[in-house]
Amino acid sequence: MPRSITYRQALNEGLDEELAHDDNVVIIGEEVAEYNGAYKVTEGLWNKWGDKRVIDAPISEAGFIGMGIGASMLGVRPVMELMFFSFAYVAFDQMMNNAATVRYMSGGLIHVPIVVRGPANGGTNVGATHSHTPENIFANMPGLKVVSPATAYDAKGLIKTAIRDNDPVYFMESTVLYGQEWEVPENDEIDGGELLIPLGVADVKREGSDLSLIAHGGSVITALKAADHLASEHGIEADVIDLRSIRPLDETTILDSVKKTNRAVYVEENKPFCGVGAQIASMIQEKAFDYLDAPVVRVTSMDSPAIYSPPLEEIQIPYPELVVNKALSIC
Amino acid sequence: MATKTSNSTESQFVKAEINQKLSSEEKVEFLRTMLRIRRFEQESLRHYQGDKMGGFLHLYIGQESVAVGTIALLGENDHVITAYRDHGHALTVGMGMNECMAELFGKATGCSKGKGGSMHYFAPDKNYWGGHGIVGGQTPLGAGLAFGLKYKGLKGCCLCYLGDGAINQGAFHESLNLAELWDLPVIYIIENNGYSMGTSQVRSSAHPPEGLAARAIGYGMEWDIINGEDLYEIRAKTKIAVDRAHEESRPTILEIATYRYEGHSVADANAKKYRTKEEIQKYKTEHDPIQIWKTTLLAEGVITEDDFKALNKEAGDEAKEAAKFADESPFPESSSIMDDVYWEVDENTESGRTGRHFFSD
Numbered sequence: 301m302p303r304s305i306t307y308r309q310a311l312n313e314g315l316d317e318e319l320a321h322d323d324n325v326v327i328i329g330e331e332v333a334e335y336n337g338a339y340k341v342t343e344g345l346w347n348k349w350g351d352k353r354v355i356d357a358p359i360s361e362a363g364f365i366g367m368g369i370g371a372s373m374l375g376v377r378p379v380m381e382l383m384f385f386s387f388a389y390v391a392f393d394q395m396m397n398n399a400a401t402v403r404y405m406s407g408g409l410i411h412v413p414i415v416v417r418g419p420a421n422g423g424t425n426v427g428a429t430h431s432h433t434p435e436n437i438f439a440n441m442p443g444l445k446v447v448s449p450a451t452a453y454d455a456k457g458l459i460k461t462a463i464r465d466n467d468p469v470y471f472m473e474s475t476v477l478y479g480q481e482w483e484v485p486e487n488d489e490i491d492g493g494e495l496l497i498p499l500g501v502a503d504v505k506r507e508g509s510d511l512s513l514i515a516h517g518g519s520v521i522t523a524l525k526a527a528d529h530l531a532s533e534h535g536i537e538a539d540v541i542d543l544r545s546i547r548p549l550d551e552t553t554i555l556d557s558v559k560k561t562n563r564a565v566y567v568e569e570n571k572p573f574c575g576v577g578a579q580i581a582s583m584i585q586e587k588a589f590d591y592l593d594a595p596v597v598r599v600t601s602m603d604s605p606a607i608y609s610p611p612l613e614e615i616q617i618p619y620p621e622l623v624v625n626k627a628l629s630i631c
Numbered sequence: 632m633a634t635k636t637s638n639s640t641e642s643q644f645v646k647a648e649i650n651q652k653l654s655s656e657e658k659v660e661f662l663r664t665m666l667r668i669r670r671f672e673q674e675s676l677r678h679y680q681g682d683k684m685g686g687f688l689h690l691y692i693g694q695e696s697v698a699v700g701t702i703a704l705l706g707e708n709d710h711v712i713t714a715y716r717d718h719g720h721a722l723t724v725g726m727g728m729n730e731c732m733a734e735l736f737g738k739a740t741g742c743s744k745g746k747g748g749s750m751h752y753f754a755p756d757k758n759y760w761g762g763h764g765i766v767g768g769q770t771p772l773g774a775g776l777a778f779g780l781k782y783k784g785l786k787g788c789c790l791c792y793l794g795d796g797a798i799n800q801g802a803f804h805e806s807l808n809l810a811e812l813w814d815l816p817v818i819y820i821i822e823n824n825g826y827s828m829g830t831s832q833v834r835s836s837a838h839p840p841e842g843l844a845a846r847a848i849g850y851g852m853e854w855d856i857i858n859g860e861d862l863y864e865i866r867a868k869t870k871i872a873v874d875r876a877h878e879e880s881r882p883t884i885l886e887i888a889t890y891r892y893e894g895h896s897v898a899d900a901n902a903k904k905y906r907t908k909e910e911i912q913k914y915k916t917e918h919d920p921i922q923i924w925k926t927t928l929l930a931e932g933v934i935t936e937d938d939f940k941a942l943n944k945e946a947g948d949e950a951k952e953a954a955k956f957a958d959e960s961p962f963p964e965s966s967s968i969m970d971d972v973y974w975e976v977d978e979n980t981e982s983g984r985t986g987r988h989f990f991s992d
Contacts, residue, residue: 324782326782352782357809358808358809358812360805360808360809362771362801362802362805363771363774363802363805363806363808363809364771364805364809365771366768366770366771366772366774366775366802366805366806367771367772367774367775367778367806367809368775369771369772369775370712370760370771370772370773370774370775370776370777370778370779371775371776371778371779371782372775372779373755373760373772373775373776373779374710374775374776374779374780374783375779375783376778376779376782376783393765393768393802394768394771394802397764397765397768398763398768398772402753402761403971403972403973403974404746404971404972405743405746405747405751405753405761405762406743406746406747406751406753406755406761406762406971407741407742407743407744407745407746407747407753407971408744408970408971408974408977409743409753409754409755409756410753410755410760411974413974442972442989443972443973445973461982465975465982466974466975466978466980466982467973467974467975498981498982498985498986499982499985499986500982500985500986500987500988501985501986545986547986547988548985548986548987548988549986549987549990550986550987551986551987579990
C-alpha cells in the first residue's frame, strides 16, 4: 500500500532532496532554520544541513529576496521562503523589476535561477494583509513562472522541478493544504528514482464527460468536492483539471477537456478582475468557441479585500456549494 | 559634491602603497579611460539631441574619476553593479564604445541587443551586472553578488554604486543590515553629486554631521568619505575597503564627493534652475577630475601637453567611430522581441518546450 504524507512533508522531502542534489541550493527565509519554519515546511533541514545551506533571514523581504536574486545571477540557486506570499508585496520591486526583467534587459546574458515559495491562500481568518493570492499578478509578468500545487504529490514533484529550473519560479502553496495527506510514492517506487513533475503540464484530477471544472491550488480541492456532489446529487460527471503550473500553462489539457464536455467553470481564490480564470475563459472562447454549449463562467473570491470574521470568510472564498450552483447554472 | 580644490600632486594619498607602485602606463590609462568616458558621453549627447535615441540619457560627465579610481583596484573575483548612470562604469570595466553606443541607438549590435537602453548595460563576462533603472533597486543585488562570492568560497568583493538620492530607499537600508549581519564582502559606494534629481542633498537626506556614509555607524559598519577629484585618495581609501572585503569578508560604505555637470538626465528641464550656473561653472573650472589628473601627470612629468591632446583626440575619434558604428548598425529583428525572456525557452530545453510561456499571438 502506498504511503501517505502531508503536503508539508512532501515539500520538506523535495527541499531535502534538492539540497542533496545540488550544492548550490540554499534555503533562506524568516524562521526557516532554527525555528524549523513558521509552518514547519523546513523542519529538520537546518539540523541536517547546517548554517551554510539553511539560513534565517531578518524580517526584511525586499532585502533578502533581492539578495537572493543577486546571488542567483552568480549561479547560487536560492530557495527563498516568504512566510506568507502576501509579503511579496514588500519585495515587489525586486521580484518584478529585477528577477523578471534582468534577463531580457541584458539581452539574454543573465539568468535568475531562483525559487520564491510560500503560502498564498485565504480561509484562515488572518485578514486582508495575510490572505493575498497573487498568482495572477505574477503570472502577468513575462520572465516569471508561477506554480500552485494542490496535493502533496504535486507539491513534491513541482518544488523539485522548480528548483532545477533556470528561470525564476514563484511557488504558491496553501496553509490550508499543509496538513492534508495524499499518497506520495517512495523514491524507490518511481521510475528514475525521484518524483519530478514538469512545469506546464496540467493534471486531470477527476474524469467526467458533462462539465470541465478547471482550477489551481486549493481551489482544486473545492472543485473535487463540488464534482462529487454534482455526481451524487445531480448525475453530472465533471472533469476536474488542475493547472498545477499557471505559467507556463498547459492549454492542451484544458481544451481537450472542454471539447469533450462543452461546458467550463473556472474556480479560484483570486479576485475576479483579471484573475487566472479570466485568462483561461478568454483562451477557451477563442480556441474552442464552436464546442461551447454555454458561456464559460468563473467562481472567484468575492470582490472585496479578505474579511476577518470567520463565518463570513468561509463564504467570501469559493466553497463547494457555490461551485455546484455555478455549474448548475450552465448545465 | 566636492568641498575643496585639490591637486593630486599635493595629495597626502600619493604616498599610499597602492599609489606608490603605480606605473606611468597605469596613470596614463586612468586619464585615457576618463577621457574616453567623457568623449563617449559628449558624443552620445549630440546624437540624443539629433533624435538618434529615445528615452533617457543620464550622463556621468564630471564623475569619471569615481568609476576609474575604484574599478582599477579590482581583480578576477571582484564584481561591479550600479544604477542607471552606468556608462562610465561600463567603459571602465572594459566594455567597448561600439556596443555601448549601439545600445543607446537601440540597435541589434548593442550590448543588450537594444533591449535595455542607456540605463541597462550588462557584461557578466567582465563581472559587470548592470545598469539598474530603479533608484536603490540594485543595492540588494549587490549584497547578493557578495553573498554568492562568499557562498562559493571565492575571495572577492562587489562594488555596488548608488547615488546620494538612493540612500533613502528602504531596500538600501535592508541591504546594509544584511551586509553587516552576514559579513558580506560588499562595498557600497555613494557617488554623492549633491542632487537627487532636482532636490539637493540638504532637502532630501538626514544624516550625521560627518556625512551620508556615517549612517553606517547605525549598522556597526565601516565607512569613509572621499574627495572624488583626487584619484590618489579614491584609490588609497577604496583599497582599504577592498582589503577589508577580501581579508575579513566585511562590508564598507564609501561616500565619494563628486559633481555632475549635466542634468539628472538629458530630459532634466530644470538642470540649471535648482543650482546656479556659477556653481556648475565653478566645478568645471576648479574641480574637474580630468583636468586635475592631467595637472597631476604634467607635474609628475608622466605626460606632456601634447600627450594629453593626443589622448583626447584619440578618445574623441573613438567615440565618433562608435557613433558611426551605431548609426550604421541594423535595428533588431522584430522577432527578437520574444527572445531572452526565459532561459529555458531560449535554450530550447524540455522545460522550455513544455506548456505555453507566451500569451500574445
